[in-house]
Amino acid sequence: MMAFQARKRPTLADIARSAGVSLMTVSRAVNNKPGVGEEMRQNILALASEMGYRPNQIARGLATNRTSMVGLVVPDNTNPFFAHIARGVEQVAGEQGYNVFLLNTSEDAGRELAALDSLWQKDIDGVILCSSRLDLPDLEEQISHFPAVVLVNREISGSFSNVVTINVDDRLGAQLAVRHFLGQGRQHIACISGPAHSLSAQRRLEGYRSALQAAGLSLDAQLEACCAPDTDGGRAAAAALLQRRLYIDAMYAFNDLAAVGAMQVCQESGRQVPGEIAIIGSDDIPLATIIRPQLTTLHVDLGQIGRLAMHALLELIQGEAPQASILIEPELIVRASA
Amino acid sequence: MMAFQARKRPTLADIARSAGVSLMTVSRAVNNKPGVGEEMRQNILALASEMGYRPNQIARGLATNRTSMVGLVVPDNTNPFFAHIARGVEQVAGEQGYNVFLLNTSEDAGRELAALDSLWQKDIDGVILCSSRLDLPDLEEQISHFPAVVLVNREISGSFSNVVTINVDDRLGAQLAVRHFLGQGRQHIACISGPAHSLSAQRRLEGYRSALQAAGLSLDAQLEACCAPDTDGGRAAAAALLQRRLYIDAMYAFNDLAAVGAMQVCQESGRQVPGEIAIIGSDDIPLATIIRPQLTTLHVDLGQIGRLAMHALLELIQGEAPQASILIEPELIVRASA
DNA sequence: TTGTATGCGTTATCAA
DNA sequence: TTGATAACGCATACAA
Numbered sequence: 001m002m003a004f005q006a007r008k009r010p011t012l013a014d015i016a017r018s019a020g021v022s023l024m025t026v027s028r029a030v031n032n033k034p035g036v037g038e039e040m041r042q043n044i045l046a047l048a049s050e051m052g053y054r055p056n057q058i059a060r061g062l063a064t065n066r067t068s069m070v071g072l073v074v075p076d077n078t079n080p081f082f083a084h085i086a087r088g089v090e091q092v093a094g095e096q097g098y099n100v101f102l103l104n105t106s107e108d109a110g111r112e113l114a115a116l117d118s119l120w121q122k123d124i125d126g127v128i129l130c131s132s133r134l135d136l137p138d139l140e141e142q143i144s145h146f147p148a149v150v151l152v153n154r155e156i157s158g159s160f161s162n163v164v165t166i167n168v169d170d171r172l173g174a175q176l177a178v179r180h181f182l183g184q185g186r187q188h189i190a191c192i193s194g195p196a197h198s199l200s201a202q203r204r205l206e207g208y209r210s211a212l213q214a215a216g217l218s219l220d221a222q223l224e225a226c227c228a229p230d231t232d233g234g235r236a237a238a239a240a241l242l243q244r245r246l247y248i249d250a251m252y253a254f255n256d257l258a259a260v261g262a263m264q265v266c267q268e269s270g271r272q273v274p275g276e277i278a279i280i281g282s283d284d285i286p287l288a289t290i291i292r293p294q295l296t297t298l299h300v301d302l303g304q305i306g307r308l309a310m311h312a313l314l315e316l317i318q319g320e321a322p323q324a325s326i327l328i329e330p331e332l333i334v335r336a337s338a
Numbered sequence: 339m340m341a342f343q344a345r346k347r348p349t350l351a352d353i354a355r356s357a358g359v360s361l362m363t364v365s366r367a368v369n370n371k372p373g374v375g376e377e378m379r380q381n382i383l384a385l386a387s388e389m390g391y392r393p394n395q396i397a398r399g400l401a402t403n404r405t406s407m408v409g410l411v412v413p414d415n416t417n418p419f420f421a422h423i424a425r426g427v428e429q430v431a432g433e434q435g436y437n438v439f440l441l442n443t444s445e446d447a448g449r450e451l452a453a454l455d456s457l458w459q460k461d462i463d464g465v466i467l468c469s470s471r472l473d474l475p476d477l478e479e480q481i482s483h484f485p486a487v488v489l490v491n492r493e494i495s496g497s498f499s500n501v502v503t504i505n506v507d508d509r510l511g512a513q514l515a516v517r518h519f520l521g522q523g524r525q526h527i528a529c530i531s532g533p534a535h536s537l538s539a540q541r542r543l544e545g546y547r548s549a550l551q552a553a554g555l556s557l558d559a560q561l562e563a564c565c566a567p568d569t570d571g572g573r574a575a576a577a578a579l580l581q582r583r584l585y586i587d588a589m590y591a592f593n594d595l596a597a598v599g600a601m602q603v604c605q606e607s608g609r610q611v612p613g614e615i616a617i618i619g620s621d622d623i624p625l626a627t628i629i630r631p632q633l634t635t636l637h638v639d640l641g642q643i644g645r646l647a648m649h650a651l652l653e654l655i656q657g658e659a660p661q662a663s664i665l666i667e668p669e670l671i672v673r674a675s676a
Numbered sequence: 677t678t679g680t681a682t683g684c685g686t687t688a689t690c691a692a
Numbered sequence: 693t694t695g696a697t698a699a700c701g702c703a704t705a706c707a708a
Contacts, residue, residue, distance in 0.1 A: 004485055004486070004498075004499045004500030004654070004657070005485075006482065006483060006484055006485045006500070007482045007483060009458075009483075011700095011701055011702085012701070012702065013701080013702095021678080021679090022678065022679045022680080023679090023701095023702085024678075024679060024680080024703085025677085025678060025679075027702070027703070028677095028678090031703090034677095035677060035678075036677070036678075037677060037678090040677085040678090054455070054458055054459045055459060055701085055702080056459065056461055056700090056701050056702070057459045057460050057461070057702095058396050058399050058400060058405060058460060058461045058700095058701085058702095059400055059684090059700070059701035059702045059703090060701075060702055060703075061396055061684090061702090062396060062397055062400055062683095062684045062685070062686090062700090062701080062702075062703095063683080063684055063701075063702045063703045063704080064684085064702080064703060064704090065684075067396060069439075069460070072440075076425070077415065077421055077424055077425055077428070077440075078418070078421045078422055078424075078425050080416070080418075083415055083416045083421050084416055086415055086416075086440065087414070087415055087416050087442060090415070090440060090441065090442055091442070094441065094442075094452075094453070094456070097456070099439045099441070099456055099457070099460060100439060100440055100441075101407075101437045101438060101439055101440075102410075102415075102424065102428060102438055102439075102440040103428060103432065103437070103438075104425060104428055104429070104432075114432075115432070117392070118432070118435070118437055119437070120347075120392060121392045121393060121394065121395045122395050122396060122407070122437060123394055123395070123396045123685095144344065144345045145344060145345060145347075146344055147342055147343075147344045148342070160342075161342045162342030162344070231624070231628055260628060264628075264630075286569065287625065287628070290569055290598060290602075290625070290629070291628070291629070292602075292630070316342070319342075349684095349685055349686085350685065350686070351685080359694080359695090360694065360695045360696075361685095361686090361695085361696095362687085362688095362694075362695060362696080363693085363694060363695075365686070365687070366693095366694090369687090372693095373693060373694075374693065374694075375693060375694090378693085378694090393685085393686080394684090394685050394686070395686095396684095396685085396686095397684070397685030397686040397687090397700090398685075398686050398687070399686085399700090400684090400685080400686070400687090400699095400700045400701070400702095401685080401686040401687040401688080401699080401700055402686080402687060402688090402700085403700075677708105678707105678708080679706100679707080679708075680705105680706085680707075680708090681704105681705090681706085681707095682703100682704085682705085682706100683702105683703090683704085683705105684701105684702090684703090684704105685700105686699100686700090687698105687699085687700090688697100688698085688699080688700105689696105689697085689698080689699095690695100690696090690697085690698100691694100691695085691696075691697095692693105692694080692695075692696090
């Protein structure tokens, strides 16, 4: 069976032939470059528009080594955290004439490598890599493959002239949460930290511990539990915590999804939230205000992170040496769960 | 400032030079094409691998007119409905060596046109267009720009050899919901239909009406309200409905987000759900089981729709003439809200 | 201001 | 089984 033949786009050569001029004159005209008479330019532009000319960006990419394509690699675009970042990225990319490849890794290093490799073959101008699970050697290797890289939710030692890192100050966030609990007189605070290999989970756990110690309280490993970064993960972790039969009057969770799961387990086991157990989440996704009681959480503007990331990537691509490391401060939003 | 120089990838010519053979021999070897001796092939493959050769897919695209890139256009990737579809699309694309451009339209026809235009310039192999708001002439024009198109949530009359449509049977879904209410003895059923220009919203409204009429009930425009496809939209619509001071004992909502918003407005105004007012949503996004009471809704496997869409697109690209029109039947999942 | 030659990395085509 | 050459559509460098 014959494949459908899409309507063929005219090329520069087609326009040139129709206009009776050389291909280069048309090229200059459509690119608004100097070196073509004003009258000629207008004529060519009119003709090009009439013939429906659109530059072939992949051919242009081959010639200029600039493809106007960037990659966005996330663990899971279905997670609101990344979905909102992606939205921000795509917004400014679109405004600047770039297109964005979206790839999921499912938090798997092997898939992450495969994703980056496929992007490399596409000769993209840069990549935004979120919550990378790569080990340092692999990460450095991958970074060397791209002209520009923005790392979200991942730090990297050493200085790479082609990378910018954007991180949320998770440590601070966790501290804010713990201090809030402390201010309420709660001292038996559990921490539902995220996936063991997640950097931001580690930082949050660290902040949780440091805030506890700063208040003169001792740590108890029994009060900590890892979890998958979703509602079920939060449920499982909270259930495990509750089963240990310790006294717990507060839970700080790695993200809002997990916080909601934990909250429901508490409620289902007959505990009042926030009366008996207060709960604080992280990220402030829309669910936080949808759920009842509304979730007290650490707000960060995810769309803004996406926009920032894309802007930084563009500066890198244009060789502008932006700030190498950006730290976003979360803000505690007190709602009803704590 | 000088831009960072990414590590240069070796080209076919580089490998050829190193191997002391012609470029074409290397090309045949790496592409597993016949016409190269087995021993030679192994040597070349080893060398290519050692030198870290990766084909430049954009150059290949220029030569073959196949870029291995497809586009996915959605109103809002932040909406779980589209996020899950996107996940499915990206999954099979990745498995088949394709990369996916993600673009948001914000439900705006102008932006949708701009998005498709930018994809056209990239010379992609096909596009999956979700919930298109384009009018027929524009849509047909855009369809002619691509070798393959899959329309999700949009019908099109006439037959185009390069398009496949995938739709949820929204009419049936709405009927199932209304019949469920009727079976509970509820007869004062409101409909929170979605955006006025949304095709699926229209189909759902139609199904709602037809089920009511089939039951011998009369229609009342006062029982219908449009809404934005999110929680706030549902809140606003439900509030408007309630303000009309009609007796209402059930609400069917365009999607789960709106259903949850409506449910909360009902609860906040002191009405029991499902006691006084029962609620049914559509799509069965994760929120449906997170919210309390859990939402009775019309289930469709969104990831599956995405995978189906990408598979259909691939068949189209390969000229295989798949089924031109796919209809997905939703299934009523009875939970706690109705 | 305009045009010609050349190259980007790859595949298709034809010749050896 | 191999290799040389011409595209693909565009831009850069240089010549007229």
